[in-house]
């Protein structure tokens with residue numbers, strides 16, 4: 001962190017604040033990472049720790065919510081009062097903008113589309129439930145499905161994608177199933193909040209050709225009435241966009257009360 005600040009000095013930039021975006025359940029008001037499954041963190045007072053090291057005001061927020069702020073200010077959400085960002089990849093995340101505000105909910109976990117149940121008899125999820133969107137459509141879930149149905153080892157996502165693109169039926173089925181789960185999850189968001197647009201992004205988009213059709217079909221089938229008019233679009237974003245989201249939340253903390 002100190003190296004980054006020194007680097008900023010080199011550009012003649014005065015750093016006024018620091019924004020950090022972390023996957024998982026993050027309490028922005030308290031600056032605490034309550035639970036991050038990927039980092040295996042529980043109740044880490046990250047804002048306080050980073051402030052002690054840097055001497056700067058620090059904002060800590062959920063990574064997808066931060067990305068949503070960046071999309072609202074600079075991206076595909078500009079000018080929209082109601083939209084959602086859905087990220088696919090290692091996890092399935094969702095950021096919501098309602099009436100022009102990024103929603104965190106009373107407990108900081110609004111928009112957990114990854115843990116919407118789409119199949120009560122589906123595979124177990126790390127959250128303790130079964131058949132969540134994430135338990136079917138996250139990268140690890142897709143690999144597990146290929147191993148289970150094909151009885152063969154598959155090393156990583158790159159291999160799974162490669163096999164699916166070369167016509168391996170087990171791999172193709174696993175991606176199709178993931179697409180159906182994501183499409184249903186998006187329809188749930190559309191039915192609840194009626195966003196004008198849903199932006200699908202995240203590193204999992206690299207395999208989008210393998211599940212785009214299923215996402216669209218499942219979304220259309222499950223969206224109620226006019227909710228189906230929601231503009232569902234994909235937007236591949238560079239990794240830096242996550243950092244931009246974190247920076248946007250830091251700027252936001254200077255100009256608005258945290259929501």
Ligand SMILES: [Zn+2]
Nearest residue numbers: 115125127132
């Ligand atoms: Zn779950």
